[in-house]
Amino acid sequence: MPEGKIIKALSGFYYVLDGEEVIQCRGRGVFRKRKITPLVGDSVVYQAEKPTDGYVIEIKDRKNELVRPPIANIDQAILVFSAVEPDFSTTLLDRFLVAIEDNEIEPIIIISKIDLVVEAKKASLDQYMRDYQEIGYTVIKTSSITSDGIEALLPHLAGKTSVFAGQSGVGKSSLLNTINPELSLETNDISSHLGRGKHTTRHVELIHVGSGLVADTPGFSSLEFMDIEVERLAYCFPEIYQAGEKCKYRGCLHDKEPKCAVKEGVAQGEIPSYRHKHYLQILEEIKDRKPRY
Known part of the structure; x- marks a missing residue:
């Protein structure tokens, strides 16, 4: 058949x-x-x-699947986060990264709308880029207006099935239109009343971009971690997992344990403090979630 x-x-x-x-x-x-x-x-x-x-x-058989957006057999996730409108959020980015890492999908971080960044915010944005690059992530700055970063992104899409994901309003559809103008995907501006993007993509669809397939997906702004166990979470923070190999106690959760190599790494500036903070926040969410029957 x-x-x-x-x-x-x-x-x-x-x-x-x-x-x-x-x-x-x-x-x-x-x-x-x-x-x-x-x-x-x-x-x-x-x-x-x-x-x-x-x-x-x-x-x-599926090699992986996501719940939101509902899609299977993804090679990589293109996580699009705008520099402004809405403002760049490491909190939301780390939540997306945990969901992607837990599904063993390779993430690529895109910082969009860089043409709108004012001089006062460039230094902090560049520092965030360096932090994630040092962890080992690919980070690309893009603009759908100036086409900056498009040539750097294209080789990553070739021959792969990619999901474009991120908060609504960050410019996923605009970025895909810039890559391939023939797509003519619907776009919209940020809602001035709500302060967040209006949903323009209403269903998941794989579309041809060069020799690859990409999915433009409905935007969403929150993630739940219903299937991740506390012992698994550190795997989703590569730098925390690597440092945790040196912890004194096996099974250290890098929270309240003494002589924790991760907390020492944070104190010495080797691990970004906001990454450890986000790790602890998600750890508490996992501990507090209600069991499913």
């Missing part, structure tokens, strides 16, 4: 890319009974007598 990849899910239909042809499919009832929902990015087996009347009959 033919196989393909779901590139869009909308109103109960799944659009399956097979070569250069897109087949409109529905999901078999067996998925509902087994509480499995086909996701954009899924590799599937389908059957169809004509391009507008097919059925997804099997979902291949």
